[in-house]
Amino acid sequence: MIINQFRKFTPINIGLLALIGLALCLGVFLHLPNELTPILFEPALNNLLGLQSGLSLAPQSNVITTLGLTILQAFLLNKVMNDFNFLGKPSFLTALMYMTLASLFIPFLVLSPTLICNFISILMLRKLLTIYHQQDIKSLMFDLGMIVGIGSLIYFPFIVMFFLLWISLIIFRPFSWREWIATLLGLCTIYFMLAVIYYWLDRMEEFFNIFKPFTYNFPTALSMDFHDYLVLIPIFIALVLFLLILKDQFFKSIVHVRKSFQLLFFMLLLAIGSFYLNPIITESHFLLCAPPITVYLAYYFTYAKNKWIYESMYALIILTIIYFQFM
Numbered sequence: 001m002i003i004n005q006f007r008k009f010t011p012i013n014i015g016l017l018a019l020i021g022l023a024l025c026l027g028v029f030l031h032l033p034n035e036l037t038p039i040l041f042e043p044a045l046n047n048l049l050g051l052q053s054g055l056s057l058a059p060q061s062n063v064i065t066t067l068g069l070t071i072l073q074a075f076l077l078n079k080v081m082n083d084f085n086f087l088g089k090p091s092f093l094t095a096l097m098y099m100t101l102a103s104l105f106i107p108f109l110v111l112s113p114t115l116i117c118n119f120i121s122i123l124m125l126r127k128l129l130t131i132y133h134q135q136d137i138k139s140l141m142f143d144l145g146m147i148v149g150i151g152s153l154i155y156f157p158f159i160v161m162f163f164l165l166w167i168s169l170i171i172f173r174p175f176s177w178r179e180w181i182a183t184l185l186g187l188c189t190i191y192f193m194l195a196v197i198y199y200w201l202d203r204m205e206e207f208f209n210i211f212k213p214f215t216y217n218f219p220t221a222l223s224m225d226f227h228d229y230l231v232l233i234p235i236f237i238a239l240v241l242f243l244l245i246l247k248d249q250f251f252k253s254i255v256h257v258r259k260s261f262q263l264l265f266f267m268l269l270l271a272i273g274s275f276y277l278n279p280i281i282t283e284s285h286f287l288l289c290a291p292p293i294t295v296y297l298a299y300y301f302t303y304a305k306n307k308w309i310y311e312s313m314y315a316l317i318i319l320t321i322i323y324f325q326f327m
Contacts, residue, residue, distance in 0.1 A: 013092040024103035027325025032059040038111035074098040093298040107284040113155035114287040120151040132172040138182040145186020157274035213277040234317040242300035264292040
């Protein structure tokens with residue numbers, strides 16, 4: 001069965017993951033338009049680089065490229081979890097769960113700024129998990145502030161992840177005002193450098209337009225088909241099962257893992273809450289939620305004991321995704 005296979009840390013799972021990823025994106029080919037021009041960066045970067053028309057790529061190539069990037073992200077996140085022994089033993093479950101979540105909705109299966117930002121999210125997560133054991137992290141927090149700034153130039157709502165950096169300091173560190181200021185300076189450095197470039201080009205009005213999302217009215221409608229809500233039902237059930245497992249395992253885990261679960265919770269809240277920086281809520285925004293939910297599901301499928309329940313649960317998730325893709 002799939003879950004038992006991916007509990008093993010064996011190279012054959014690399015090929016199996018690619019096959020599962022391909023199977024999970026087949027349905028999108030039925031819904032592809034004749035033209036699909038992805039915009040990969042915010043106007044602040046697009047205008048500066050002169051990429052007004054977006055990336056010219058055939059729809060089929062778009063999907064295949066997205067699949068390749070998603071598989072790469074799955075392995076990167078899997079390596080982070082294995083390096084920090086988050087699940088207690090090395091496996092490919094994290095990669096499998098990420099591949100599954102990144103295939104939930106059709107907008108997840110094409111190139112988007114949120115897909116690019118998930119590379120940054122995974123890099124941030126790796127760095128944040130190291131601060132618990134380090135003595136001096138001022139330079140690291142400065143780097144993380146810059147990373148968030150770069151991410152916000154790709155997808156502006158990503159800027160809320162700046163608060164995750166401060167939250168991580170609360171969770172992992174005793175208070176040090178220098179670490180908090182270093183984080184803020186890192187973010188400001190990116191926008192200061194961008195302001196200098198725009199000023200040099202005599203385009204300061206365009207620079208100030210970068211912050212226009214803060215003036216958007218609060219979006220109240222989600223551009224999402226009813227069937228897409230049904231795809232989420234098995235995920236919510238799996239998360240409930242995760243909470244039951246976590247209740248039994250939480251205090252058996254080392255302190256670093258317990259604190260990391262708290263960090264992932266706030267990462268998920270910020271990813272969901274940042275939708276207000278978009279004029280219209282779209283499904284692709286919620287791809288930012290994939291990394292923390294991936295770890296939660298991987299944890300459940302690692303420690304679940306009833307084979308028929310966890311294998312049936314994953315089968316239900318997969319079949320639901322495929323069914324609604326082909327509808």
